[in-house]
Amino acid sequence: MDPxxxxxxxxxxxxxxxxxxxxxxxxxxSNRVKINGTRPELGTKVESGDVVTVDGQExxxxxxxxxxxxxxxxxxxxxxxxxxxxxxxxxxxxxxxxHQRIFPIGRLDKPSEGLILLTSDGDIVNKILxxxxxxxxxxxxxxxxxxxxxxxxxxxxxxxxxxxVTKPCKVSVVRRNVFKIILTEGLNRQIRRMCEFLDYEVTQxxxxxxxxxxxxxxxxxxxxxxxxxxxxxxxxxxxxxxGSPPKKSSQSAAKKRKPQHRLKGTGSDAKPxxxxxxxxxxxxxxxxxxxxxxRSARKPGSRKSPTSSKRRK
Numbered sequence: 001m002d003p004x005x006x007x008x009x010x011x012x013x014x015x016x017x018x019x020x021x022x023x024x025x026x027x028x029x030s031n032r033v034k035i036n037g038t039r040p041e042l043g044t045k046v047e048s049g050d051v052v053t054v055d056g057q058e059x060x061x062x063x064x065x066x067x068x069x070x071x072x073x074x075x076x077x078x079x080x081x082x083x084x085x086x087x088x089x090x091x092x093x094x095x096x097x098x099h100q101r102i103f104p105i106g107r108l109d110k111p112s113e114g115l116i117l118l119t120s121d122g123d124i125v126n127k128i129l130x131x132x133x134x135x136x137x138x139x140x141x142x143x144x145x146x147x148x149x150x151x152x153x154x155x156x157x158x159x160x161x162x163x164x165v166t167k168p169c170k171v172s173v174v175r176r177n178v179f180k181i182i183l184t185e186g187l188n189r190q191i192r193r194m195c196e197f198l199d200y201e202v203t204q205x206x207x208x209x210x211x212x213x214x215x216x217x218x219x220x221x222x223x224x225x226x227x228x229x230x231x232x233x234x235x236x237x238x239x240x241x242x243g244s245p246p247k248k249s250s251q252s253a254a255k256k257r258k259p260q261h262r263l264k265g266t267g268s269d270a271k272p273x274x275x276x277x278x279x280x281x282x283x284x285x286x287x288x289x290x291x292x293x294x295r296s297a298r299k300p301g302s303r304k305s306p307t308s309s310k311r312r313k
Contacts, residue, residue, distance in 0.1 A: 006045035009033065012052060014122030016059045019084075019103065021126055027054055069121040070100050071231060073213055074223040076116050082107035092118070096223055105129065109189060114139070114207030115215040118223075127238040128211075134184040135237065138209035141191055142178050143200040154198060155181065161193040180208075211237055 007015075013024035013033070027033050028040065034053050035044065046052055052059045080095050081088055082104045092104055096118065105117040105125050119125070128135060152171040159166050170182040181191060192202045208215050212233040218224060226234070 006047050009035070009040055009044050009046055009052070011123060012046040012061065013054065013059055014125070016052075016061060016122070018054060018059055018101065018122065020122040024122065070098070070102060070119060071121065071124075071226040071234075072096070072098070072102065072118040072223050073215075073218065073226055074116050074118055075215060075218045075220050076108050076113055077220045078111055078113045081110050082116065092116075095221070098223075106186065108207060109192075109205075112205040112207065113220065114205075115210055115213065115218075116207070117210055117213065117226075124238065128234075129186075135211045136182050136184055136209070137186070137207060137211075138180065138182045139191060140174070140178065140180055140206045140208055141195070141202055142204040143195055144177070144203050145200065146176050147173050147179060147200075151198060151200075152179070155179075155194055159194040159197050161190070161197060162187055166190065166194060 009028060010021050010024040013019065013027065014021040018024070019027070024033075028042070031039055032055050033040065035046065035050050037051075046061075074092070074096060076082070076092065077095075080090050080092050083091050084093050084103045085091060086093060090110075093102065096102070098118075100120045102118045102120050103122075103125075105119060105128050108114065108116045117128070152173055155171045156169055158168055164187075166187065167183075167185050169184065171179055173179045183190065187193070191205060195202050206215075213226065213230050
């Protein structure tokens with residue numbers, strides 16, 4: 001840390017490699033962080049010479065230029081869980097067994113395999129993950145049956161899942177039951193849910209690329225350090241991001257893409273679900289009831305004259 005400048009506490013912790021900035025906020029909120037032996041207030045900054053501890057353990061500042069940080073590409077096998085909780089069997093930290101404290105950038109579902117990035121630089125995590133940055137992630141997907149006509153167009157145009165509609169994406173069929181898909185968002189089990197909506201089941205899902213970093217020939221269960229060229233391109237791609245967690249207004253953007261109605265069926269003949277016979281009968285009954293009440297409100301023989309509304313001369 002530059003001795004002439006102060007640094008926000010959550011940024012100081014994340015840059016130290018202890019955890020991501022979001023996790024640092026949680027540590028501060030749960031009173032597990034102290035500066036010079038006292039609990040800090042929200043928004044407190046770390047000055048030169050301050051001693052920062054988490055659960056009593058001192059956190060050292062980042063080396064100049066983050067020269068002590070590590071950035072890893074890992075080919076995650078099926079069955080490995082993307083968590084830093086060492087109590088979870090098959091967690092990704094134990095699987096890699098790196099000598100530095102590292103954590104995954106994002107996640108890849110347990111039944112999925114392929115590329116995931118890990119780092120000891122907590123400050124870079126939110127910059128990569130922020131949905132507004134629309135960073136590409138490419139997958140190779142195998143499904144349980146032959147891909148039908150119109151599948152690519154439907155997937156690419158957006159599928160209603162999780163009370164929203166997925167953003168437009170790129171889809172191309174590779175073989176009879178295999179396709180590639182490039183996403184710029186990461187909803188929970190997104191690809192599997194999209195396929196389920198169209199009556200397909202994912203049997204294998206492999207992530208091939210994250211932004212400019214490719215899985216390449218990296219074998220399952222192996223990891224490598226990112227190259228200087230990969231890091232340079234990565235830093236350019238995230239240079240416009242603040243790394244701060246997205247605001248509520250940004251989070252609510254997905255809600256604006258809610259489907260106008262629930263679709264019935266999964267094929268090309270999918271139509272809006274019709275009202276049930278019971279609801280149609282109820283609606284008709286309410287209309288009749290409304291007409292009866294209006295008629296009863298009029299007095300017998302009180303029919304309006306066509307000229308009653310005219311001004312008398």
